[in-house]
Amino acid sequence: MFPQRRLSRLRRTPALRRMVAETRLGIDDLVAPLFIHEGLDSPSEIRSLPGVVQHTLESVRTEARHLASLGVPGVMLFGIPLHKGSDGSAASDPDGIIQRTIAALKEDLGDQLVVMADLCLDEYTDHGHCGLLTPSGTVNNDATLYRYAEVAIAQAEAGVDVVAPSGMMDGQVAAIRDSLDEEEFSQVAILAYAAKYASALYGPFRDAVEVEIADGGDRRSYQQDPANVREALEEVRLDVQEGADMVMVKPALAYLDVITKVRAEHDIPLAAYHVSGEYAMVKAAAANGWIDGPAVALEHLTAIKRAGADMIVTYFAREIAEAMQ
Numbered sequence: 001m002f003p004q005r006r007l008s009r010l011r012r013t014p015a016l017r018r019m020v021a022e023t024r025l026g027i028d029d030l031v032a033p034l035f036i037h038e039g040l041d042s043p044s045e046i047r048s049l050p051g052v053v054q055h056t057l058e059s060v061r062t063e064a065r066h067l068a069s070l071g072v073p074g075v076m077l078f079g080i081p082l083h084k085g086s087d088g089s090a091a092s093d094p095d096g097i098i099q100r101t102i103a104a105l106k107e108d109l110g111d112q113l114v115v116m117a118d119l120c121l122d123e124y125t126d127h128g129h130c131g132l133l134t135p136s137g138t139v140n141n142d143a144t145l146y147r148y149a150e151v152a153i154a155q156a157e158a159g160v161d162v163v164a165p166s167g168m169m170d171g172q173v174a175a176i177r178d179s180l181d182e183e184e185f186s187q188v189a190i191l192a193y194a195a196k197y198a199s200a201l202y203g204p205f206r207d208a209v210e211v212e213i214a215d216g217g218d219r220r221s222y223q224q225d226p227a228n229v230r231e232a233l234e235e236v237r238l239d240v241q242e243g244a245d246m247v248m249v250k251p252a253l254a255y256l257d258v259i260t261k262v263r264a265e266h267d268i269p270l271a272a273y274h275v276s277g278e279y280a281m282v283k284a285a286a287a288n289g290w291i292d293g294p295a296v297a298l299e300h301l302t303a304i305k306r307a308g309a310d311m312i313v314t315y316f317a318r319e320i321a322e323a324m325q
């Protein structure tokens, strides 16, 4: 007649709930993605990512200082060059925007902030693909590896702590690790975007980096099919074998099962990328008054941690870190 066990006893007060919480989201879990545009005089808002801007080299320094003072441990940098070309040469230019940003942030903040850089070509190519193209317009995996190796060296020379290859080329982690080690950058770590899906949730990001894939193309021939999870585990295994120090699953919320399975199989740090579309959906619904935006954001990020992620790359990083002060 009366319930034998009342689980509600431990839900009675906020302090009780805090005491028995299984998952804790903290500032240390957050990594802030930052966009730096070479051609701007002042920061420019990104329409589809409310609250996120394309920075200038000056404004990103201010933002990074602020993030570090809030206690956010790391940032992920994305550069938008003035000129895009077929081989994305600006990505490895020692004077390119991403390299200058890395050097500036290391100069300002030293080891107080982990400076990570997205390592890909799509922000730098005129066709918008993540690699070099063959004459027939398909991505040339193996030729791209040489370019990634060059980009890694340029970022390492600028002082980057972690390179984060996101192009989903086969063999990219090994190619980058080899070239870093050869050039005596054995201390530079690799965060591999290991299980990265061909997702429709990257839309606002492409506004942020001004990428349009040529001829209405997509990335389905190199990013993963959302239908697959065993394939994701194989991607992660290969990246770990090739020398990844940390791996990432991306996007996050539609792939919590992938996060959980990777966590169960691997002991190295696991990141999840709560991507632009995931952020934009929360912001848009909140702007309409349909949901409580900050509450949904916390619920989403807590769920990503509960699934097994150690850290979350999220556009909510600053907002949440400010709220947690």
Ligand code: PBG
Residues within 6 Å of the ligand: 118, 120, 121, 122, 123, 130, 166, 167, 201, 202, 203, 204, 205, 206, 219, 274, 275, 276, 277
């Ligand atoms: C590729 C890259 C992308 C994102 C991060 N790195 C875009 C893509 O693969 O098309 C997406 C991140 C987001 O949507 O927030 N350089």
